[in-house]
Amino acid sequence: MFWKSLFPGAIGSETPTGIGEHELLITEFVAANGERIHVYFSTTRDIDVYALEALCDAVGWAKRPLRKVRKALEFSFLIGSLWQERGQNRRLIGFARATSDHAFNATLWDVVVHPEVQGKGLGKTLMRQMIRELRREEISNITLFADPQVVTFYEELGFHPDPEGIKGMFWYPS
Ligand SMILES: CC(C)(COP(=O)(O)OP(=O)(O)OC[C@H]1O[C@@H](n2cnc3c(N)ncnc32)[C@H](O)[C@@H]1OP(=O)(O)O)[C@@H](O)C(=O)NCCC(=O)NCCS
DSSP states (O other): OEEEESSOSOTTOOOBOSSOTTEEEEEEEEOTTSOEEEEEEESSSOOOHHHHHHHHHHTTOOOOOHHHHHHHHHTOSEEEEEEEEETTEEEEEEEEEEEEOSSSEEEEEEEEEOGGGTTSSHHHHHHHHHHHHHHHTTOOEEEEOOOGGGHHHHHTTTOOSSGGGOOOOOOOOO
16 A cells, blocks of 8 residues: 655644545555545544444453443543545544543543554544644643553653653542
8 A cells, every 4th residue: 555644744734625624634545456545634523432432442442331432422522533535435543532621621532543554644643633623722731641552652742751740640449
């Protein structure tokens, strides 16, 4: 497959495609059969919880009750998704969401890119778009919880572990 990055991922380098205010053409590539495949970022498309859980399942995350996933989506501040489109077919290949107090703080959750298309810069672009959307809402403090194996991924995007010695702390029911 030949991947052509239309937008290398730098914040501000995107161009609206005209298909929707919050839809951006991120990348296009040509499949082995010569078919052109496009990847879009969206903040407005409806998310099918079955497709989302299939995506999370593909990276080995534990299954979650769909009722709770629906509720989490409903009460999220921002939902970003990546879609692979060939002809009339579209497929969810990336996802991230943020919860927020709508003023100062937002926390990112469920950042995921399908294993078939990982390592092509889509995760970075997805994250940069999420940051861009949150900054547009004047949110200045963006936090997340990084699995140990992805700390470098987030550091490269400008996230700092334990800034000024601040530690993330967790309470779980015993
Ligand atoms: C983490 C994830 C979203 C990254 O998406 P991706 O599309 O593969 O990432 P990109 O191709 O944009 O990679 C961007 C950079 O991060 C690096 N990177 C990607 N995944 C990485 C990982 N697991 N560990 C360390 N670095 C990683 C890449 O090497 C790349 O570096 P480069 O720009 O110097 O080449 C994706 O691997 C994924 O969905 N993983 C499983 C779910 C997960 O762990 N989510 C995070 C939960 S906290």
